[in-house]
Amino acid sequence: MADKIVLIDGHSILNRAFYGVPDLTNSEGLHTNAVYGFLNIMFKILEEETPKYLVVTFDVHAPTFRHKLYAEYKGTRKPMAEELRQQVPMLKEMLKAMRIATIECAGLEADDLLGTLSCRCEAMGLEVSLISGDRDTLQLATEHVKIRIPKTKQGKTEVEDYYAEDVKEHYGVTPTEFIDVKALMGDTADNIPGVPGVGVKTATKIIQQYQNIETAYEHVEELKPPRAGKNLKEFWEQAKLSKVLATIEKDAQISFELEDALYEDPYTKEAYELCQRLQFKNLLSRFQVTTEKKDIEGLFCKLETASEIETLFEKAAKEEIVGVCLSRDEEGILPLFADPTGYGKAAVAIQEKVYLFGASPELPMTEILKKIGWLSGQVKTFAMFELKEALSVLEILDRETCFDNKIAAYLLNPLKSDYDEKDVAREYLDLLLDEGMDQERAAFYEAYIARESVGVLREKLKEEQMEDLFEKIEMPLVFTLYEMEKNGVKIASDELHAYGQMLGEKENELEESIYEMAGEVFNINSPKQLGVILFEKMELPNKKKTKTGYSTAAGVLEKLAPDYPIVSKILEYRQVAKLKSTYADGLANFIQSDGRIHGKFHQTVTATGRISSSDPNLQNIPVRMELGRMIRKVFIPEEGYVFVDADYSQIELRVLAHCSKDPALIEAYKEAKDIHRITASQVFHVPFDDVTDLQRRNAKAVNFGIVYGISSFGLSQDLSITRKEAEQYIQNYFESYPGIKRFLDETVSQAKEKGYVTTLFHRRRPVPELSSSNFMQRSFGERVAMNAPIQGTAADIMKIAMIDVAEELRKRNLKSRLILQVHDELLIEAKEEEADQVKEILTDKMEHAVDLLVPMVIDVHDGKNWFEAK
Structure with a gap:
């Protein structure tokens, strides 16, 4: 063969x-x-x-x-x-x-x-x-x-x-004849002109009869249809050119x-590294590469006896850097080590070797964990991935020695979705790890990588001026967030159930009302059925047809709602159904045996540096509609406690005033005037005292929209005004605050040049979209460049405030505890007799977290539930 x-x-x-x-x-x-x-x-x-x-x-x-x-x-x-x-x-x-x-x-x-x-x-x-x-x-x-x-x-x-x-x-022609068909019919994609008026069917018939264009030209008067012959005669030179262009x-x-x-094995070490770098994880399983892992695995050592483990800790205590890993179970969950003979294992990396060990009758796991925690007070750097997850079983003696490799890697590139030991090993140690390692090898490697990557991660943080951000904000925050997760928040389960029932009744009422208006029963949750009802049966205007039917997206319905009551009811129905499924029913699934929800807070998810939450996501608690805000009533303090809630007032606008150094905006904040009324006065050219409520609302939309790089189209949609009016609003705004315009333009310009923007605390946010050839992507990149320094700085300030508040509560030995953070808001479960102290601490620490050119102000309230406190 x-x-x-x-x-x-x-x-x-x-x-x-x-x-x-x-x-x-x-x-x-x-x-x-x-x-x-x-x-x-x-x-x-x-x-x-x-x-x-x-x-x-x-x-x-x-x-x-x-x-x-x-x-x-x-x-x-x-x-x-x-x-x-x-x-x-x-x-x-x-x-x-x-x-x-x-x-x-x-x-x-x-x-x-x-x-x-x-x-x-x-x-x-x-x-x-x-x-x-x-x-x-x-x-x-x-x-x-x-x-x-x-x-x-x-x-x-x-x-x-x-x-x-x-x-x-x-195709009805031979491969050689295929060239002549192309010469006659042309191809716009390849810039082959062809003969005008000759399509693929006519071209094919001509070549089937005459085999090539030269013979066809000799019989040009006989060609059918006659128009084809006439055009071939007129465009003969173009046909010949087309044949040259079509011929390979x-x-x-x-x-x-x-x-x-010669084709040999393509699955080389170099190709594997490149697939790792490009993050083609689905292709990595094709590779069976040998790397320097064997040399590293020579450092791995298992300890069996208590005396060996004791000796290890004596050695480790003299090290500058130790890497630690507590092995996880098959599902990646950290065992709680409740059983003294627990199945969990630990790995500790020091300069000479990486040691793996587990519990024994002579040395139960509780003792091993104590010793690992003790190490944090002996060494200069105690490194591990996802330290917060380990704090449930480790007692850290010195927080300042702790180094979370995952957080360091996140700061260096906040656009990634993963910062595990494999990614860090590849990016910073040029080390490629096999997928699907067993637990013991994975623990060995994780401890090794935790230790070995400290130097390079720290150096890169220093190069990019993020060393202080890491050491003074992100690492202390690990402990604050852990305490918040441990504290959790109490839920009034009976009230939650009642709230769910109320929403269910409201949902049924809205359903019946919608069916009555439509004149028939249908599935409101089916976009296809809903589209037919609204745009065919009821003949509502502004219909948008898609491949699957009429669009019933929120944007489409919101434009119709003011004039069509059924649409308004449908939008309300959707909101109620969402509240019931996500909050009334959803929150109940997260209530633990102590009656509290212990959600998770994450530091390495958002590109801007904001904290995110999950299990459940408490950052999305509704605030715009009264029915949604009522969910806060089910969040309650323990007996003998009250909620104290503190919310930054317009923190992002204040950060914008500081960064832009715009004198008018700075002056307005220093005089503690109504910033939205001042803006309305300037944008709409009316005296301050004559500003209407509508003008103030519109100015508020412009104020906050500017922070997010809003376009005239976006503003026109938000305010239901023409695009021309929106353009004029924005133009007037920038004329009133020229410093803001200059700052935003300079920020975008620098982002295009450098590829990233930074916060006041040097947090970087890469903006790769700015180099896109796609206009929409570039426009998005410009909005990111405008907003990220503002939103990121506000997030940094909130983190500083959280750390300072938690530390002050601890210093004063108060029983009050920080339990929630949502965007610009902190919630404390305060002992009733400590409530005034808590308010004083919140006001002091939040308003003085940093020094800006304008004062930072908070609103503080208390109450018997989160709704009252807000």
């Missing part, structure tokens, strides 16, 4: 993958979808073909002969999308790492290289499979050259195969040695 060679049209398949695979970006902000899609297509082909040889061809981004020829006549090719162009060198780097031969040649397009290579290889007696998304390559099909054209259907790759006989059967070169002068194209 003859040897086989696979030839791949690099740009064509990369282009197909780019438009067939949803956009992907890695942690560096690089677009990677085209490369990922290309590799998947290539691997699928290679698994089917099992070739001996493999070559990928590329166009050179310089005018080729055919480009120049057509440019003289008319037109140029459409430029490549920037996100795709950036991935071409990335793919070439990957192919080089995989030891896959690539060929490119100035003056020749990829299909000219393919044509030449396919002819040469066929002449050498090889079977050729040519992979391209360009159907022009069908002209190269023979008995031994198979053209394979990948297609993506519903996210899956299918491949059409054509030998010469298949081309004849499918088969004898180009290129250097090619078959042995250079």
